[in-house]
Amino acid sequence: MKIKLIARISLALLKARLKQTMVAAFGVTFSITMFIALLSFMGGLNDMLDSLILNRTPHIKLYNEILPSPIQPIAKSKAYNGAYHFVGHIKPKNELLDIRNSEAIIEALTHDSNVRGVAPKTTVPVFYNVGSINLTGVVDGIDVDAENRLFTFQDYVVEGNTIDLKNTPNSIILGIGAARKMLVQIGDKIQITTSAGIRFPLKVVGFFQSGIDEVDKVQSYTTLSTTQKILGKPNSYVTDIQIKLFDMTVAPSLAKRYHNLFETEAIDIQTANAQFETGSSVRTLISYAVGITLLIVAGFGIYNILNMMIYEKMDSIAILKATGFSGKDVNAIFLTIALTIGCIGGALGLIFGLGLSVLIGEIPFNTASLPTVKTYPINYDLKFYLIGAVFSVITTYLAGYFPSKKASRIDPVDIIRGK
C-alpha cells in the first residue's frame, strides 16, 4: 500500500513535468543506444581483427631452431668447474630443422586432454621460376583436413577448392599476390626450385588470400607429402607441429611443458602475438570509457531535472511532510522518479541499441584483405546489454540520490513561514 502510494505520487509529479521527464529519459535512451551500438561494433571489429590472426595461428607451435648449444663442452669439464668461461665464436651445430621423432610426438599430443587438434607442417623456402626470373617464396606442406578443421583454411582459399590440393598429386595453392606476379591461372603448371637446387613442377589448383599482402606475395601451400617429395625426405619429416587447445589461456604453461618433454622449441600464442591482445583490450577500454561518459552526461541531465522539480515542488514537499510523510517517504518519491526515468530510458536504449547494431551490421563492408567479411562485423554479446541495463540504473540512482536527499531534508516550517 505504501509503495503504491509513493508510486502514485511519483507518477503524478512525473506527469506534471512530462516534457522535461521525456527529455531526461531521452538522454538516457540516447546514451544507452550509443553505448550498445558502440560496444557491439567495437566488439565485432575486435573479434574480426583477432580472428584474422588467431584463426591462422596455432596456440602452441613446436619447431626446431638453429641455435648454438646452451651447454658448451667446456662447461662439462671438471678441470674448470666453477670458473667463468669466455669462449669466442661459438657456432651452431649442423642440425636438421625437422622435429625428431615427430610421429611419436603427434601421437602423444592427440591423446592429451588439453589438445583440440594437431596439424603438422613442413616449411620449405623456394624460388618460383617465372621464365628467367626467380621469385622468392615459402611453401608450406600441410595436412589439408587438419588445417581446414583447426585454422579455417578453406575460408582463405578464394579460388579453387582445398580438396583438390589433397586429391591432385603434385598440386599447389598459390598466394594470390604471387599468382598475379606469375600471371598464372588454375590448372596451369609452375616450376619451383628449392634452396638445394632441385627443380619441381607443380599444378596450380587454387589461390589463397590471407588478408596480409606481404604474406600473399610469398606464401603457397602444398600437401605434406608433396613437400617431403620436393625435399627428398622421408614422410616423418615435419618442421612444425601446430597445436590448437581447448583453452587458449593455458598455452604458456603447456608450451613450457612441451618444450621440456619433447626437447623442441615451443612458442605459445600469447608470446607470439602479444601486441594483438594489447590492441583489443585498449580498443575495448576506449569504447567502454566513451559509453560510460555518455551515461554520466545523461545522469547530469536527470540530476538537473530532479533539482528543478524539487525547487518547483517545494510547497508540495512541505505539505506532504506536514501531513505526516517522513523524510524517507519524500526520498523514496524522488528516487522513484529518477529510477522510472532511468528504467524507461534504459529499456528503450537497449532496444534502439539493438536496432542500431543491426543497421550497422547491414552496411556493406568489402575489403580485399578480408574475403569472408561482407558487412560490418557486429558482436551481439548479451554482456553489453546487461552492462548497459545495470549502468543505466546505477547512474540514474546516483543522479537521483543527491536531489532526493535534499528533498527529504526540506524543513516544512521554512517553506510555510516563507510564504
Next chain:
Amino acid sequence: MKKKTVIEAINICKSFHDPITVKVLTNVSFSINTGEFVSIVGKSGCGKSTLLYILSTMDTSYEGDLLLDGTSMKNKRDAELAKVRNEKIGFVFQFHYLLNEFNNLQNVMLPALKFDKLSPEEIEHNAYEKLKILGIESEALKYPNQLSGGQKQRVAIARALINNPLIIMGDEPTGNLDKMSGDVVFNIFKELAEEYNQSLLIVTHDLDFAANTHRTITMEDGKIIGSEIGTATIEGKR
C-alpha cells in the same frame, strides 16, 4: 461532558541563534481540552507562529516539553514525529497547499492513504463525508486550480480532518480570504468544535475572529500575557 487535555505545553522556550541569539519564546505553558476552540493573537513577530510550529512537532529545536495526548514529543525520531502529525494533528495554513497534480478528493485522501489504516474504498467514503461537512462535495472531482480561494481552503480543512485528528491547528487560515469566505471558514471551525467536539488551535491577528472563539490567548514578545474567555463560550453557557 468529560474534558480531556489533548495538548499541553510546559515551559516552552525557544531562541533563534542566527545571526545573534534572540529569545522568541519564554516559558510558554498552556493546555487545550477536547472540543475547545482556542485562538492565539498577538502582533506580528510576537512568536505566535513559532509556537504553533513547535506545537505541531514540525519544529523540534526548543526547550521545555510538549505533551500530545499525554505523550511527550521530546526525543522522538523524525519518522515518529511524522507519524504523530499524520495521525493526531490536522493542519490548515494561510495558503491552501493543495497538490495540483491530484484532484480535490485525492488531496483529501492523501494523509489517510499514508496512515494506511482503512481500505482505499473506506478512505474515499470518509473523504466524501468530510467534503460534505464542508459543503463542497460537488467539487470533489475537480482539481484545486479550478476552485476559488475559499473553496480551496475548505478542501484543505477537509484534508486536515480526514484522519480524525486530536486537534486541528491553523496558521492564519482566513488570512488570505475575503470577509465572506473568511466567515464561512470561521463558521465551519465553530461547527466542528461544537457539533463534532473537535479541538482547534488557531493563530490569527484578526481580533473579530479571535473574539468569537471559546478562548483567546494573547501573546507579546514571546510570552503569554493574557487568556480570556471569548464571547462564544459566554453564549455557549447560555
